[in-house]
Every structure is written in structure tokens, then in C-alpha cells.
Amino acid sequence: MSTLPxxxxxAELLVTCLENEGVDYIFGIPGEENLNVMxxxxxxxxxxxxVRHEQGAAFxxxxxxxxxxxxxxxxxxxxxxxxxxxxxxxxxxxxxAPIVAIAGQGxxxxxxxxxxxxxxxxxxxxxxxxxxxxxxxxxxVPEIVRKAFKDAEAEKPGxxxxxxPENIAHTExxxxxxxxxxxxxxxxxxPEEKIAQAAQxxxxxxxxxxxxxxxxxxxxxxxxLIAFAEKLNIPVAQTFMAKGAMPFSxxxxxxxxxxxxxxxxxxxxxxxxVVICIGFDMVEYHPRLWHPNKEKxxxxxxxxxxxxxxxxxxxxxxxxxxxxxLPRIAALTTVKHTNKVDNLRQSIIDELDRxxxxxxxxxxxxxxxxxxxxxxxxxxxxxxxxxxxKMWIARLFRCQHPNTCIISNGFAAMGIGVPGxxxxxxxxxxxxxxxxxxxxGFMMNSQEIETALRYNIAIVIMxxxxxQYGLIKWHQDRRFGRSGxxxxxxxxxxxxxxSFGAKGYRVERAEDLVSTLQxxxxxNTVVIVDVPVDYSENMKxxxxxxxxxxxx
Ligand SMILES: Cc1ncc(C[n+]2csc(CCOP(=O)(O)OP(=O)(O)O)c2C)c(N)n1
Numbered sequence: 001m002s003t004l005p006x007x008x009x010x011a012e013l014l015v016t017c018l019e020n021e022g023v024d025y026i027f028g029i030p031g032e033e034n035l036n037v038m039x040x041x042x043x044x045x046x047x048x049x050x051v052r053h054e055q056g057a058a059f060x061x062x063x064x065x066x067x068x069x070x071x072x073x074x075x076x077x078x079x080x081x082x083x084x085x086x087x088x089x090x091x092x093x094x095x096x097a098p099i100v101a102i103a104g105q106g107x108x109x110x111x112x113x114x115x116x117x118x119x120x121x122x123x124x125x126x127x128x129x130x131x132x133x134x135x136x137x138x139x140x141v142p143e144i145v146r147k148a149f150k151d152a153e154a155e156k157p158g159x160x161x162x163x164x165p166e167n168i169a170h171t172e173x174x175x176x177x178x179x180x181x182x183x184x185x186x187x188x189x190x191p192e193e194k195i196a197q198a199a200q201x202x203x204x205x206x207x208x209x210x211x212x213x214x215x216x217x218x219x220x221x222x223x224x225l226i227a228f229a230e231k232l233n234i235p236v237a238q239t240f241m242a243k244g245a246m247p248f249s250x251x252x253x254x255x256x257x258x259x260x261x262x263x264x265x266x267x268x269x270x271x272x273x274v275v276i277c278i279g280f281d282m283v284e285y286h287p288r289l290w291h292p293n294k295e296k297x298x299x300x301x302x303x304x305x306x307x308x309x310x311x312x313x314x315x316x317x318x319x320x321x322x323x324x325x326l327p328r329i330a331a332l333t334t335v336k337h338t339n340k341v342d343n344l345r346q347s348i349i350d351e352l353d354r355x356x357x358x359x360x361x362x363x364x365x366x367x368x369x370x371x372x373x374x375x376x377x378x379x380x381x382x383x384x385x386x387x388x389x390k391m392w393i394a395r396l397f398r399c400q401h402p403n404t405c406i407i408s409n410g411f412a413a414m415g416i417g418v419p420g421x422x423x424x425x426x427x428x429x430x431x432x433x434x435x436x437x438x439x440x441g442f443m444m445n446s447q448e449i450e451t452a453l454r455y456n457i458a459i460v461i462m463x464x465x466x467x468q469y470g471l472i473k474w475h476q477d478r479r480f481g482r483s484g485x486x487x488x489x490x491x492x493x494x495x496x497x498x499s500f501g502a503k504g505y506r507v508e509r510a511e512d513l514v515s516t517l518q519x520x521x522x523x524n525t526v527v528i529v530d531v532p533v534d535y536s537e538n539m540k541x542x543x544x545x546x547x548x549x550x551x552x
Contacts, residue, residue, distance in 0.1 A: 007176055010138035011036035011169040014102075015044045017145035020179035023073050025049055025064065025426060027057035031077020033104030036169040049426075049455060051419070052447040054081050058088025058101065059419035059445065060426075063383065066097035067403050067427045069218065071152040071160070077104045079117030082124070082163075087413050090128040093159035094283055094410035095241065096214060098152040100160045101125070107167035108136065125161035134163040138171045146180040154185050155303040156281070157218065187219070187303040190320030190328070197316045198276075198299050199332035205274035205297070207339050208234050211257065211290075214241035215279020215302050217402040221323040225278065226250065228326040232333055234276070235341040237265045239284045240390075240409040244399035254341065255348050256394050258285045258409065259545075263395070264348045267550035268341065272296060274315075279322055283410040287311035301325055344550075352396050359510045362532035365392040367510055368464070373398055375517040376432060380404065381424045385417030385437035388470035388538055393436060415444030421459040422452050432521045434460045439490050440469050449500045452526045460520045463493055464533040474538040493530040502526035 008016070014037060018026070027049045030038045041048050051057045054076045061072030072092070076085050082103035092099035106118045125132040131151040135144055148160035202208055216225055222245055229236050229252045236246045237254040246253045257265045269275070269290045278301045288311045291298070297315040300306040301322055306314055318325050355366035369392060376382065378400040384390045384407045399405040406424065408416050417437035425433040442463050452459055464470070469486045476483035497504030503523050505516050507530065520527040 007173040009036060009170050009172050010135065010141055011164075012040040013138065013141045013173060013177060014135075014145060014164065014169075015040040015046070017142050017179040018073065019045055021145065021149045021182060022070060026073045026075050027051055027060040027423075028075030029054055029057065029077065029081060031081050031104055033078045033106060033166045034075060034102075034164065034169070036166070037075065037102070037104070037164065049451065051451050053445065054084035055088050055415060056419040056445050056448040056451065058085045058099070059091065059416045060423040061099045061101070062088050062092035062095065062097050062416070063406060063420035063423040064427060065092055065099050065152075065157065066095065066406060067424060069098065069153065069157075071098035071100045071149050072423065073100045073102070075102050078106055078121070079119055082119070082121050086124070086128065087415070088419070089125070089159050089161070091408055091411040091413040091416060093128050093130070095408050096156045096158060096218070096281065096410065098157035100148050100152050100162065102162045102164055104169070105134065105163045105165040108165045109167060111165075121161070121163045125159070129159040129161045132161040134165065135168050136165070138168060138173050139177060142177055142180045146182070149182070150185070155187060155218070156215075187321035188319065190318045190325045194316060194318045195325065195328045196332055198301070198318050198329045201274060201297055201299060201315055202232065202276065202329070203333050203335045205337070207271050208232070208274040208276060208337060209268050209272040210234050210236040210276045210278060211280050212236055212238040212242045212245045212278050213280035213284065214239065215281065216242055216245040216322060217279070219279060219303065219322040221279070221326065222246070222402055224323040224326040228330045231330045231336070233337045233339070235268060235339070235344075237268060239280065240394040240407045241281075241284055242279065243394070243397070243405040243407065244402045247400045248398035249400060251345065252341070254345060257290065258394055259391055260289060262545055262548055264344065264351060264548070266290065267548075268344055270550060274299065277301065278326070281410070282307050282309060282312060352398065360534065361508075361510055362534040363507070363510045363513065364534050364537050365389070365464075366396060366537070368513065368531060368533065369393065369396045371513045372434070372436070372462070372517065375514055375521070376434065378404065380432040380434070381406065381428055383417055383420040383424055383433070383435040384408075385435065385441035386412050386414045387438035387441055388474055388535060389436055389438050389464045389533070391471070414438070414441040417441055418445045418448045418459075418461060421461065422448060422457050425457045425459050432460070433458075434462060436462045436464065438470055439463050439465050439467060440488070446496070449497070449502055449526055453501055458524045458526065460517070460527045460529060462517075462529045462531055465490060465493070465530055466533050466535050468535070470535050470538065474535070474542070477539055478542055493528050497526070497528040500526070502528060504528045504530065506530040507532070
């Protein structure tokens with residue numbers, strides 16, 4: 001008697017659907033409740049990156065999604081495995097990076113009662129995702145996977161979460177099901193009357209300024225942005241997450257905005273009567289901070305509607321694909337603006353270059369970033385962690401290309417640096433990848449050094465060593481004139497690196513930073529560079545910006 005060929009189980013179908021979505025990596029940790037998925041992955045084209053903490057997996061998927069525009073995928077088991085995903089997943093969701101998280105779940109037959117490690121994961125992930133669901137029948141796997149990826153990758157991108165109960169995962173299908181066709185939605189084309197309205201407002205402006213957000217990078221609209229700014233002669237400022245959307249070397253580039261204190265770029269905003277917000281996202285930089293008096297005319301260009309905010313009331317909303325809207329608006333404008341921003345730009349450049357050759361030790365943030373930029377090529381990738389170092393990077397690190405300076409500024413979760421660098425190197429194997437991290441943020445996910453070494457992923461980790469939660473001390477000093485509960489001790493980072501089999505260097509003179517960094521990239525492995533930083537510069541910056549007189 002011949003036996004009928006067996007049909008795949010739901011876990012095998014899920015993996016086929018993931019392949020159909022073009023998934024090349026899954027970051028995660030195996031567990032009991034995802035045994036079937038893990039086993040099915042063994043026969044797939046997908047590379048599984050086994051990490052050391054689910055938070056690391058979620059941050060890797062986060063940065064993978066941000067750099068590629070394709071959803072990064074992470075996998076965990078139920079209960080504690082899934083809760084460990086939360087921070088990295090929420091970071092992706094609020095930084096508008098596409099991510100799909102899949103967690104095993106206990107059997108549906110024990111969902112109705114208290115049961116070992118079981119939490120309502122769908123509801124846990126609801127407030128931090130665009131889509132959160134559970135596979136309750138094998139037959140709906142193709143729809144759920146397609147919807148999860150479609151939602152995660154559509155503007156504004158974010159998170160999809162899939163809970164996969166173990167009894168469903170090993171249930172055999174009753175009929176053969178294929179994955180659904182992948183169709184990526186295209187951004188709508190903005191209506192002609194809105195394009196014309198924007199052109200009119202810009203033509204009538206006395207001093208228009210452009211504020212660029214991360215939507216420009218996601219929309220691959222850099223060439224359109226440069227052409228638009230050049231034709232109209234309008235200066236461009238960018239948020240932290242949009243660094244590189246406009247090359248810093250461009251004469252119309254004003255660098256980054258977002259430091260809450262009034263900064264040089266803020267002088268441009270003070271003077272502006274029209275702000276053209278392109279791909280701007282207020283999770284990054286609250287409009288109250290740059291539009292306190294609500295007197296300016298705002299134009300919003302984005303594929304999605306603007307968030308409602310009392311300080312972000314629009315004169316015109318141009319909803320549609322940014323890269324196609326910009327040349328259409330430019331074509332209708334007739335005025336070439338003549339505002340001079342050379343003085344403002346020069347003051348920004350002078351500020352960047354100050355202390356570039358200062359040999360004091362511990363090293364000043366300005367000098368560290370100057371030397372780092374000198375060593376890194378324009379196409380290399382820097383991932384910032386979160387802390388005072390991030391503020392300095394955002395202000396001073398000059399970026400020429402999109403996706404070469406990755407800063408988390410939506411959710412702004414510490415601990416993204418090391419796992420983010422691992423993902424960046426997987427995406428860009430031919431480029432140097434550096435993370436600059438505080439000593440506290442580093443210790444939050446330093447375990448992933450072992451992951452990087454196991455998969456031969458060469459990254460350089462520069463730790464700004466101050467033995468403090470530097471940003472919080474800065475805030476405390478500013479607000480109260482004193483600080484507390486912000487200090488800790490560090491391990492010997494060189495010995496720490498070596499204990500993993502990585503390399504470690506401690507910089508002991510400012511003059512050695514360039515050669516140490518060059519050596520670290522040449523080592524082509526995981527390298528820690530321990531850099532003692534002089535954070536007395538933080539309060540000096542606050543005081544200086546407090547007294548800032550606008551240069552024009
Ligand atoms: C996961 C997480 N916990 C806490 C915070 C709040 N926070 C922001 S920066 C910071 C201190 C960072 O210290 P460190 O990593 O040493 O960097 P530094 O500020 O010294 O450059 C803290 C506690 C956060 N953003 N994310």
C-alpha cells in the first residue's frame with residue numbers, strides 16, 4: 001500500500017512564507033515553544049543568527065530594517081523570551097524601522113487559564129506595534145505573514161508581532177497552501193492643487209527654510225531634495241535621524257537640529273517665516289521647540305498625514321511620494337530666494353572645528369568626533385548609542401550620505417549600539433562599521449560581542465568612558481546645579497574584550513586616537529576602543545548656547 005505524501009505543518013508553511021518575503025536573516029534565541037519553527041528553518045535559505053539576549057535580536061532586526069527598508073525579523077520563545085524583545089522592538093516601531101517579531105506561545109488549550117510562562121503577548125505588543133496578532137489556525141499563516149510584512153514596511157514603517165502557539169505550529173495542513181504574492185504599496189501621488197498651493201506659499205516667503213526628517217531617507221529622496229534646495233536656494237536643516245539626507249558639504253546644508261537648547265541652526269529657524277517640513281516626524285523633535293510662537297507657515301511633505309499638534313498647524317499638507325512631489329513643486333515656483341546663510345553655515349563649521357586639535361586628556365568630544373570623521377570614509381557606517389555622546393554626534397559628526405549615521409531618536413533606547421553595528425555590518429560587509437557608545441549603554445548589550453565573533457562580523461566599538469550616566473548628569477547639573485546617583489565603576493574594557501577573544505585598546509593620549517582607530521579597522525575583527533572622554537564640555541556647551549547670539 002502506497003503512503004500519501006505528508007503535507008507541511010504550519011511552522012514549515014510559516015518559514016516558506018518568510019522565504020517568499022525575501023527574509024535572509026532571522027535574529028533570535030530558540031526555545032521550547034518555537035521548536036518547530038527552528039527545525040523548519042534548518043531546511044530553509046534563511047540564515048539564523050543565534051544571539052545572547054532577545055533584546056539584541058530585536059535591535060539587530062531594528063537596524064537591519066532601518067538600513068534596508070525590508071522588515072528585519074526576530075524570533076523568541078514565549079513569556080520571558082518575548083518580553084525581552086520589547087525594548088528593541090519598540091525602538092524599531094517608534095524609529096519607523098520595519099520589523100517583524102515572531103514569538104512562540106503555549107498551546108491554545110492552556111490559554112484560558114493561568115499557565116507556565118504564558119502571557120497575553122498579542123496585547124503586550126499592541127501598543128508598541130502597527131499589527132499584533134496570533135496564528136490560531138494553520139490555514140491563515142500565509143495571510144498573517146503577508147499582512148505582517150505589508151504593515152511593517154508601509155509608510156510609516158514600524159512593527160508587526162506574530163504569536164505562534166506551539167500546538168498550531170506542529171499541526172499538519174489539510175490542503176497544500178502557497179505563500180501570497182508580495183506586493184509592495186507605492187506612495188500616492190500628491191494632488192496637483194496641493195503642489196500648486198505649496199509653490200505659491202514658497203514663492204511668497206521672505207525667508208523659507210527646509211527641515212528634513214527621516215522620511216527623506218526612507219523615500220530615497222536625497223537627489224530630489226538637493227535639486228529642490230538648489231533651484232530655490234533654500235537652506236536645509238536635518239533632524240538627527242535624517243543625518244546624511246543632505247550632504248553636510250553642500251553649501252546649503254545647515255547641519256542637524258534637535259538639541260533642545262537653542263543652537264546655531266535654531267538661528268535659521270528664528271528668522272524663517274515658512275518652514276518646509278519634508279519627511280519630518282515629530283516623535284523626533286517636538287514642534288514646540290522650534291515653533292514656540294506658532295507664527296510660521298508650515299508646509300508638510302510626506303507620504304502620510306501630519307500628526308495634529310498645536311504647534312504644527314499646516315498651511316499646506318502635500319501628501320504623496322516625496323521624491324516626485326519636490327520636482328513638481330520646484331517646477332511651479334518662480335522665485336529664487338536670495339537669503340544669505342553663509343555666515344550661519346560658517347559659524348556652524350567653526351563650532352565643529354573648535355578643539356579639533358586640542359590635545360587635552362581625557363579627550364574632548366569635539367576632538368574625538370573630528371578624528372573619527374578623519375579616519376572613517378564617507379560611505380562607512382556609524383551607529384550611535386543613546387546618551388550625551390549621541391548629542392555630540394548629532395551636532396558635530398558630518399555625514400555625507402543617507403544611512404551612514406544611524407541614531408535612534410524616536411524611542412531613543414540605550415543598548416542599540418553593539419547589536420545595531422552587527423546588523424549594519426551584515427547589511428554592509430564591505431564598509432567599516434563603528435558604534436560609538438557610552439559605557440552604560442555598552443554594558444546593556446555587550447554580550448553580543450560573542451555573537452559578532454561567532455559569525456565573524458567585524459565591528460569597532462568605541463566606548464566613551466566617563467563612569468557615569470553622562471547625559472543624565474548633564475540634565476541634573478543643568479536643572480539643579482548638582483547631580484547624584486549617576487556614577488558607577490567599569491570593568492577593564494581591554495581585558496573584557498580579550499576575555500571574549502576580541503581585541504581591546506585603551507587610548508591614553510589624544511594624539512593616539514587616529515592611529516588606534518585605524519588599527520582597529522585594520523584588525524578586521526571585533527575591537528573595543530576605550531576612550532576616556534572629558535564631559536566637562538557638556539555644561540560648557542549648555543552655557544555657551546545659553547549665551548548664543550545669532551550670527552546674522
Ligand atoms: C534603555 C534606556 N534606559 C534609560 C534611558 C535614559 N537615559 C538616556 S541617556 C542615559 C545615560 C547614558 O549613559 P552612557 O551610556 O554612559 O552614555 P553617556 O550619556 O555617558 O554618553 C540614560 C540613563 C534610555 N534612554 N534608555
